[in-house]
Amino acid sequence: MGTAEVLRVLRPRWRTLAGGAVAAGLLGLAISFLIPPTYTARTSFLSPQPQQNSAAAAIASLGALSGLAGAAAGVRSPADQYVALLQSTTIADRIIDQFKLLEVYDDKYRADARKELAQRMRAWAGKKDNLLTVEVDDHDPQRASDMANAFILELRKLSNGLALTEAQQRRAFFEQHLSQTRDNLANAQLTLQRSGFNPGLLKNEPKTAAETYAKVKAEVASVEIRVQTMRSVLAEAAPELQQQLANLAGLRSQLAKLEKPLDQVGGEDYVGAYREFKYQETLFEIFARQFELAKLDESREGTLFQVIDKASPPERKSKPKRLFIAIGAAATGLLLVALLLLLRHSKRGQQA
Numbered sequence: 001m002g003t004a005e006v007l008r009v010l011r012p013r014w015r016t017l018a019g020g021a022v023a024a025g026l027l028g029l030a031i032s033f034l035i036p037p038t039y040t041a042r043t044s045f046l047s048p049q050p051q052q053n054s055a056a057a058a059i060a061s062l063g064a065l066s067g068l069a070g071a072a073a074g075v076r077s078p079a080d081q082y083v084a085l086l087q088s089t090t091i092a093d094r095i096i097d098q099f100k101l102l103e104v105y106d107d108k109y110r111a112d113a114r115k116e117l118a119q120r121m122r123a124w125a126g127k128k129d130n131l132l133t134v135e136v137d138d139h140d141p142q143r144a145s146d147m148a149n150a151f152i153l154e155l156r157k158l159s160n161g162l163a164l165t166e167a168q169q170r171r172a173f174f175e176q177h178l179s180q181t182r183d184n185l186a187n188a189q190l191t192l193q194r195s196g197f198n199p200g201l202l203k204n205e206p207k208t209a210a211e212t213y214a215k216v217k218a219e220v221a222s223v224e225i226r227v228q229t230m231r232s233v234l235a236e237a238a239p240e241l242q243q244q245l246a247n248l249a250g251l252r253s254q255l256a257k258l259e260k261p262l263d264q265v266g267g268e269d270y271v272g273a274y275r276e277f278k279y280q281e282t283l284f285e286i287f288a289r290q291f292e293l294a295k296l297d298e299s300r301e302g303t304l305f306q307v308i309d310k311a312s313p314p315e316r317k318s319k320p321k322r323l324f325i326a327i328g329a330a331a332t333g334l335l336l337v338a339l340l341l342l343l344r345h346s347k348r349g350q351q352a
Contacts, residue, residue, distance in 0.1 A: 041141070
């Protein structure tokens with residue numbers, strides 16, 4: 001059936017077509033009043049922006065270790081990443097629990113509540129202004145605005161526990177290596193102690209420590225010779241001899257403290273142990289300094305979400321669009337009536 005024939009069949013029945021369209025439109029309008037109104041709350045905010053910080057100058061002090069810092073720095077967190085976090089299961093579950101959405105949505109399972117929340121929540125990032133926007137639909141305008149604002153709060157809580165920004169990446173990196181270096185430094189210190197010198201001398205240079213050990217040992221030998229000489233001319237109970245014996249006992253006790261670690265290991269290389277200790281000590285100081293700088297930058301940069309427009313209870317509903325529903329219903333009614341008329345005309349033609 002061509003277009004001309006269709007128009008020839010329908011033109012005389014325009015009143016029927018109009019009546020069907022009007023009836024369908026009125027029916028659709030009536031049904032739209034039965035649909036609960038939906039309110040849409042919107043909030044927009046700026047995500048944390050990467051900024052110049054103290055890392056650039058501080059990393060220069062790392063020297064050969066600057067390559068390690070590069071593994072922690074330079075990681076950018078695009079706005080799309082925050083959009084993905086807003087749509088994460090973790091935040092969805094927190095919103096569901098906070099607003100008791102299982103009861104609100106009349107869902108038995110949390111998975112169903114997540115799906116419905118995902119349909120009612122929209123988040124996107126502006127391509128030019130990097131502005132993040134969150135919209136939430138709900139039948140209660142107050143709850144819609146509260147949920148939209150809650151998404152920002154939950155995003156802040158979640159991102160605070162993640163290393164997303166450049167400063168957070170550096171902080172996590174140096175925190176991990178600082179912990180490892182602390183253990184290595186403790187092991188190096190124990191090795192140095194077992195190499196034959198008292199822990200009290202660890203802060204001294206190897207030459208000073210060795211000279212102290214040699215000096216005490218030389219004094220012991222000198223006093224032993226003096227005691228032997230005095231015993232040849234003095235009685236055992238002579239005050240001078242007793243004083244030297246007491247002095248000798250004190251020196252031997254001091255020497256024993258210095259030599260005691262040698263009995264535990266036997267032959268540790270002090271020079272190598274001291275070199276390893278100084279290396280780990282220097283490494284620890286570097287990582288500790290970088291860790292503190294990263295924490296300072298993180299506190300300054302942080303995950304500060306600057307809210308541009310805080311969500312407030314919407315005054316007007318966003319759904320249903322009654323005019324569009326009525327027009328759509330009228331168009332559908334017009335199409336259905338036209339099809340019925342054409343079918344009837346086709347059947348009559350076949351019978352004839």
